[in-house]
Amino acid sequence: MDIKQAIKERHSVRQYSPDRISGDVRTALEGLIQECNKESGLHMQLVMDDPECFDTFLSHYGKFTGVNNYIAVVGSKKLSNLDEIAGYYGEKIVLEAQMLGLRTCWVAGTYGRGKCKAHIDAGEKIVCVISIGYGLTDGVNHKSKELSKLCGVSENDMPSWFKEGVEAALLAPTAVNQQKFFINIDGEDATIKAGFGPLTKLDLGIVRYNFEAASGHKCRRV
Ligand SMILES: Cc1cc2nc3c(=O)[nH]c(=O)nc-3n(C[C@H](O)[C@H](O)[C@H](O)COP(=O)(O)O)c2cc1C
Numbered sequence: 001m002d003i004k005q006a007i008k009e010r011h012s013v014r015q016y017s018p019d020r021i022s023g024d025v026r027t028a029l030e031g032l033i034q035e036c037n038k039e040s041g042l043h044m045q046l047v048m049d050d051p052e053c054f055d056t057f058l059s060h061y062g063k064f065t066g067v068n069n070y071i072a073v074v075g076s077k078k079l080s081n082l083d084e085i086a087g088y089y090g091e092k093i094v095l096e097a098q099m100l101g102l103r104t105c106w107v108a109g110t111y112g113r114g115k116c117k118a119h120i121d122a123g124e125k126i127v128c129v130i131s132i133g134y135g136l137t138d139g140v141n142h143k144s145k146e147l148s149k150l151c152g153v154s155e156n157d158m159p160s161w162f163k164e165g166v167e168a169a170l171l172a173p174t175a176v177n178q179q180k181f182f183i184n185i186d187g188e189d190a191t192i193k194a195g196f197g198p199l200t201k202l203d204l205g206i207v208r209y210n211f212e213a214a215s216g217h218k219c220r221r222v
Pocket residue numbers: 010011012013062105106107108109110111128139140141142171172173174175176177199202203206
């Protein structure tokens with residue numbers, strides 16, 4: 001499976017089977033997390049066998065079951081664009097995980113922040129977690145806003161790379177599916193602007209990764 005297929009097939013999955021992440025899959029996942037930490041300066045961690053973090057009223061209300069593992073997205077408060085970087089590299093891991101047969105869900109609200117077992121060093125904070133494991137379902141397509149609300153270029157005027165990027169951006173997960181971003185073209189690059197509101201910077205990083213991975217072109221925040 002290539003990355004474009006992974007973008008199409010990835011959906012939030014909140015119900016997991018008890019199968020453990022082990023062997024080559026675990027090695028690949030941990031290697032990727034380390035690589036992303038090195039490149040980004042983040043301190044993301046795979047926490048395994050910890051059902052407590054999703055054993056809260058809100059998690060059950062949010063229909064999470066069987067969550068035994070999660071990636072804690074942790075980083076230094078000194079990083080001025082911490083949320084955006086967290087979104088960008090977290091989504092890279094989410095899509096690689098999809099290709100490894102795993103299912104995921106970005107979670108900023110419905111988990112037990114106080115129960116999270118991640119190591120948070122002085123000066124760091126937890127941005128969010130990503131539940132991860134073998135899914136009992138594959139999830140479903142989310143509803144999407146109209147293209148004209150999210151992009152300044154009409155479909156007929158799009159070069160093919162830009163079209164691929166925008167299609168991938170529309171498939172990206174965003175908090176409560178808010179899709180508060182706007183993408184434009186700028187020569188051989190694209191630009192993206194976040195809307196106002198909570199978690200829009202984190203969303204921006206996620207959407208930016210999807211765009212770049214599918215189009216092979218840079219997408220700059222403006
Ligand atoms: C930054 C972020 C935070 C999220 N937080 C939660 C959450 O707390 N609880 C939850 O059930 N889903 C959460 N989600 C999942 C979104 O609801 C989901 O991505 C969105 O509805 C789109 O659906 P899809 O991921 O299946 O494409 C979050 C997603 C993102 C990107």
